[in-house]
Amino acid sequence: MTSNPNSDFKPDSKPSSPQTHEPNQQAAALIAAQVPFMQSWLAENAALLIKDAIAWLYQQPMSRYISLDDIQKLMTDWVLAYSLSEVMRGDIKLVLQSIIYNPVNDNTPLSELIDDAQVDHLACYISRHDAQRAALIHALIGNDTFADLLTKTLHHAINDFMEGTLDKAGGVGKLMKMGRSSFERATNKNLDDKLQGYLHRNIKELSLRAEANANAHLSNDEVARLLLKGWSRIKETPLSTAQDYLNNDISNDDDNNSIEHIEDHINQSFNRLRQSDYLKTLLKSASKSWYHHHINDTIGQLATALYIDDAAIDTLANKLAPLCRDAIASPVFADHSHQMLSDFYQQPEIQKLLNKS
Structure with missing residues (x-):
């Protein structure tokens, strides 16, 4: 910025003018x-x-x-x-504590901060973005990672169930294990791999159907309706509900204090x-x-x-x-x-x- 002629001013100092003798x-x-x-x-x-x-x-x-x-x-x-200085960090904690745990939050609903008109506008805005919605549905339901994860989960569950059942079946269980071993030697194929491949094909097909159904069901109007319905359920919730998800432990253990975590x-x-x-x-x-x-x-x-x-x-x-x-x-x-x-x-x-x- 432009130079400040008083930038070196000290309250207890005299002006730097030439010193002369005392006036008459x-x-x-x-x-x-x-x-x-x-x-x-x-x-x-x-x-x-x-x-x-x-x-x-x-x-x-x-x-x-x-x-x-x-x-x-x-x-x-x-x-x-x-x-941030330690003083500023301390002030941030004080402000957060005062805001989050203020008694006024007990009687102040969420609708006090966000009105219905804002939610209506937001719902209409989100509902119009069908391309982004389709991409989100695909990411959640129709992608290969989701199908692979579900396949492995079901495969492990079936294997655990079968192993537990065969172990409890006594002689019959041993006979079934022998039959499984004979099948694998005769066909040169692993039964686990066959089961996993079968599950993957069917789950992949199911996920694609689920994705198509979700896109068909979640029309623009339906998305807007769901958002407004969700808002109607929570808009009268008092702001103090947020305290349920926080820990106000004021002991010496800062790891348990949510205000400390937020400020950090x-x-x-x-x-x-x-x-x-x-x-x-x-x-x-x-x-x-x-x-x-x-x-x-x-x-x-x-x-x-x-x-x-x-x-x-x-x-x-x-x-x-x-x-x-x-x-x-x-x-x-x-x-x-x-x-x-x-x-x-x-x-x-x-x-x-x-x-x-």
């Missing part, structure tokens, strides 16, 4: 009267001065003081340069993202698009987009006025004012005017 008695008397007057006048008019300063600021073009490079460096050299995942995700070239590329592109879109805007136009209007400025000025008054009344301000006036009265031209009077 006349100048000293003037300074002694002027400093408290300045403090009184500025304190009395603090709110008005703040409003005037903001009004002036609103008229200034954003690009005069903030460049695209400034914004991008702010993100890369500050926002993304550091991991937030921290890990932020650390991973802030170091990724992917996020840096996206932020660089997004900031460039935003900056060039608003390059001709004034600071006031940007503020208006955030609803910072005249009423908000009045409120802000009144809130900042006490802080400004305290700063003006501080010894730091008095010392700097005294030094500024001393330097002023030490100028040769001013000395001449004082000597004439």
